[in-house]
Amino acid sequence: MENKTITAISTPLGAGGISIIRLSGKDSLQIAKKCFYCKEWENKIEPRKLTLGKFNAGTFTESCMAVYFKEPFSYTGEDVVELQCHGGVLIAKGVLNTLLENGAVLAGPGEFTKRAFFNGKISLDEAEGVMDMINAESEAEIKAGYNLLQGKLHKIVLKQQNHITAMLAKIEVVLDYPENDYEESTLSEIEFKVKEIKQELNKLLETSKTGMLIKNGTRIVIVGKPNVGKSSLMNAMLEYDRAIVTNIKGTTRDIIEETYLYKGVKFVLIDTAGVRESSDVVEKIGIEKAVDSINKADIILFVLDGSESLDNDDIELLSKVIDKKYIVVVNKTDLEQKLQLPNNIDKNNVMYISASSSKGIADLKDRIYNMTINNTMLESKILITNERHIESIKEAIKYCDDVLYGIKNNNTLDLVSIDLSNVWYALGEITGDTNNEIIIDKIFKDFCVGK
Ligand SMILES: Nc1nc2c(ncn2[C@@H]2O[C@H](COP(=O)(O)OP(=O)(O)O)[C@@H](O)[C@H]2O)c(=O)[nH]1
Ligand SMILES: [Mg+2]
Structure with a gap:
């Protein structure tokens, strides 16, 4: 397999400006020449020079560009030809099929990069x-x-x-x-x-x-009793209405996950069912999931309704959060405030917002970022992800x-x-120095075809 000449469409399939079809292996040039014609190639094929010509795909002719990379000065370390044709699905497939009919074999996922690895062009981590x-x-x-x-x-x-x-x-x-x-x-x-x-x-x-x-996204879990405004907070942070918001307690029953980017970093926002005593079977499962998700959080937003006094549901839930990394988010600051914060919470970890008008949301996002992302690490040259x-x-x-x-x-x-x-x-x-085949296969299996 390794010495066969492989080919694949390297760009996503769909209508677009250009599609690139790649060939790699010792017969790349010979196969390309069978279907691609241009005057310049008749005399001498200059490596790394993009040339306009005609590609004969049997049932149609395509006007396309071709470039040749002579081994070892190519991505794979082998002879490579790249064809740039018009970005239509049928055109790209037609070009690919013609190359296959002329002796190339279809590349597996990541096979170009795998060859680059075996030819010493790139290490496994690279x-x-x-x-x-x-x-x-x-x-x-x-x-x-x-x-x-x-x-x-x-x-x-x-x-x-x-x-x-x-x-x-x-x-x-x-x-x-x-x-x-x-x-x-x-x-x-x-x-x-x-x-x-x-x-x-x-x-x-x-x-x-x-x-x-960085890789998985910082997991932010929003918890609180029903109706404090957890789903409203999620929507305000996402800047669109993702979760259903009503004044009916128990509206959110399942976990809702959505990502947002802040300062070039990914955050995963998790809205949960309001935690309270409930006899509803479905709501109960949602509540269990909510409590469970607290343990998987990188940071917890513990939401309280500023317009209401603290009750036992709040205090009970707070005890599950207090030893974790958390921010107490006091919501509904647009209404008359009745909330007395409990003494055992760190006052530095309290933020005031109004989810329905997005007031305080920008500051909250900034606080979350500062409490989770180590900027020095982020700026460093090496970040193991x-x-x-x-x-x-x-x-x-x-x-x-x-x-x-x-x-x-x-x-x-x-x-x-x-x-x-x-x-x-x-x-x-x-x-990859140890040439562990299992590891190598596992890594390239997850690559896309054409890379
Ligand atoms: N006045 C006011 N009402 C809010 C605010 N945030 C949410 N609400 C209302 O509180 C109710 C419950 O909101 P929701 O987000 O579904 O709460 P959840 O059960 O905690 O998810 C809804 O009627 C919201 O419109 C706010 O900042 N101010
Ligand atoms: Mg909700």
């Missing part, structure tokens, strides 16, 4: 950066994906791996010449270096807290601990070297 950029739902995700693609993580990982390789080489020498009696000094050198590596890895891991919020990277880093740290434990317990150099190699391998899973 390929994941490509994917992250394509799937990004916020500017922060694009930025994190771009840094990954640029090899920012790769460089740090490689640096640590090089330290390990140097230590392993030294161990070899010391073991080969035991008469020199360097074992003890080598062990203390390793101890020092591994502590440094562990520190670097912990720094990386630290970025994943913000990283995961990928669970797979987190797991590998954690594993590498665990093996660092094994090395340090071994040294402390007077393990011999050869035993220490085994744990040291394990650190190297755990890090290699990030870049």
